[in-house]
Amino acid sequence: MLRITDARTGRLVDAAPARRGLTRVQAHTCGSDPTDLRVLLVADLLVRALELGGTPVWALLTGERQQAQLRAAGAALGVRPFEDGREADTGLGEAQILHVVSEDGAEPDGVRVAAAPVHWETAAPPGDTDPAVLRLALLAPPRSTPLRVGTADLGDAGDTLARWRRAVAAWARRPSRPIPDRVRADLRAAWEDDLDAAGVLRVLHAVATAPDLADGARFETYAYADRLLGLDLTRDLGTPA
Known part of the structure; x- marks a missing residue:
């Protein structure tokens, strides 16, 4: 059973309901900077882990701005499509809701899965970087570890x-x-x-x-x-x- 740290309490909680009911994974972003990309990547990883365990998942992205840019960057990294979460308040009778946020992001109700900040050492990774290389560089440290990605890391x-x-x-x-x-x-x-x-x-x-x-x-x-x-x-x- 997948267990995840709730950033609100610091405690491990079950990420999936006992009867494998629908779980909503909602990524909350502010723009399309490296930290937002990490939030989306953590949400993608969470969706994959839940599905591997047999849990049905509804994946949503709620972004304040630059959603198109973030979705494009996520797709390049192999993030699967997330639905638009801005009009999902009514829900689908989910048994569990998991909110993936940056450490200094919004505080929605429910379990919060936090991702630490990411910064590029340069303005951005080189344009010819294999997206899977960047994905690996972002996945390698624990998500609670602030990350500065440079040429050596890539x-x-x-x-x-x-x-x-x-x-x-x-x-x-x-x-x-x-x-x-x-x-x-x-x-x-x-x-x-x-x-x-x-x-x-x-x-x-x-x-x-x-x-x-x-x-x-x-x-x-x-x-x-x-x-x-x-x-x-x-x-x-x-x-x-």
Whole structure:
């Protein structure tokens, strides 16, 4: 069961209702700056985690301005479409409402999932940056950690992503094997513990070098984890070795 820290109380709460009723995930943004993008990315991660657990989700975006720019930036990062939340007050009889906000953002009623501020070291990431590289750079630290993204961070994320994509493409050529129960449990324990994407990434780093895992199991593990991470790790399947 996914549990998430409510920024109002500092306590962990169940992110999904006991009977898997509809959960509303509503991202609240002020514009389209890097912190707003992180809020939207956290909301996307939350939606993915809930859906992986079998919870139906209604995803909404409420923005004060520059919604079109933010939606375009989110789409480039693999954020799936969010409905317009400005006229959603009546709801659909949701069993749970989760509001994703910046740390200094509005305080709507209900559970608040807070994201710390993000700043670019330069005016913006280079225009030729792979969006998945930026997504990885934003996901790697805990969402409660203020983040300053610079060239070195994007370089590290790019190296990791390129290495994983090459490895996944190579592992895909080997016979498929099921994800070991302990590995699946480690992945779910990470993302169900306050949406710990950094913990999921640590599991993937360990899987890449574990001596007792078949390559087919490594492939299935990465493909499964990517349903949460959204890094397009299988992009290079079928490319020449």
